[in-house]
Amino acid sequence: MFLTIRPSILSRMHELEQIDARDRGDGTPRLQRLRQIPPDTGRFLALLAASSPAGECIEIGTSAGYSSLWLALACELVGRKLRTFEVLPEKARMARETFRVAQVESIVELVEGDARQHLWQRGEVGFCFLDAEKEIYEECYDLVVPKLVPGGLLVADNAISHAEALKPALDRAQADTRVDALVVPIGKGELVCRKI
Ligand SMILES: C[S@@+](CC[C@H](N)C(=O)[O-])C[C@H]1O[C@@H](n2cnc3c(N)ncnc32)[C@H](O)[C@@H]1O
Numbered sequence: 001m002f003l004t005i006r007p008s009i010l011s012r013m014h015e016l017e018q019i020d021a022r023d024r025g026d027g028t029p030r031l032q033r034l035r036q037i038p039p040d041t042g043r044f045l046a047l048l049a050a051s052s053p054a055g056e057c058i059e060i061g062t063s064a065g066y067s068s069l070w071l072a073l074a075c076e077l078v079g080r081k082l083r084t085f086e087v088l089p090e091k092a093r094m095a096r097e098t099f100r101v102a103q104v105e106s107i108v109e110l111v112e113g114d115a116r117q118h119l120w121q122r123g124e125v126g127f128c129f130l131d132a133e134k135e136i137y138e139e140c141y142d143l144v145v146p147k148l149v150p151g152g153l154l155v156a157d158n159a160i161s162h163a164e165a166l167k168p169a170l171d172r173a174q175a176d177t178r179v180d181a182l183v184v185p186i187g188k189g190e191l192v193c194r195k196i
Pocket of ligand 1: 034035036037060062064065066067068085086087088091113114115116132133136150151187
């Protein structure tokens with residue numbers, strides 16, 4: 001997956017990495033920033049998604065589609081599609097542009113709107129990446145975990161960078177007998193939950 005990334009994907013990844021780095025340094029307001037994962041987290045997500053059992057592959061919080069590109073590598077490898085949810089119209093516009101120029105429109109479907117209004121309609125889930133506002137993590141967790149197939153994975157970002165804000169959600173996941181859960185110290189910290 002990593003040594004054969006198509007030029008169309010690689011160049012959009014580099015472009016978004018530059019925008020994200022600039023946003024973090026120039027005082028761009030929070031809601032306008034891309035706030036995307038670092039590349040190593042992208043590789044980690046792609047490895048997990050490619051190894052996940054059959055079922056839908058979904059992402060909650062697209063921003064401009066950087067993490068979606070990493071997940072698209074995994075989906076392409078195993079012949080699946082990614083469905084990704086983004087609530088802000090300007091971010092959705094950027095994500096559509098990402099998927100167009102990276103030529104992954106046949107692999108990635110962008111759903112514009114609040115993921116919470118759509119998740120209940122989803123079928124069985126093999127892999128979910130949760131990377132939205134911290135206030136909705138528990139709600140999304142409650143919507144996704146019942147839909148995970150046995151062995152299915154829910155990965156949530158910011159488990160270390162926002163450990164305090166996410167403490168109730170992290171404590172709950174780690175005490176939840178439906179899953180085995182662990183915080184992995186990569187990037188901003190990934191909570192990995194595997195359905196039993
Ligand atoms: C941290 S950014 C996502 C970064 C992206 N995963 C990446 O690494 O490239 C969080 C995104 O979640 C979106 N978001 C927040 N609440 C949402 C919701 N309820 N449904 C869908 N998207 C949401 C925000 O608009 C924002 O673009």
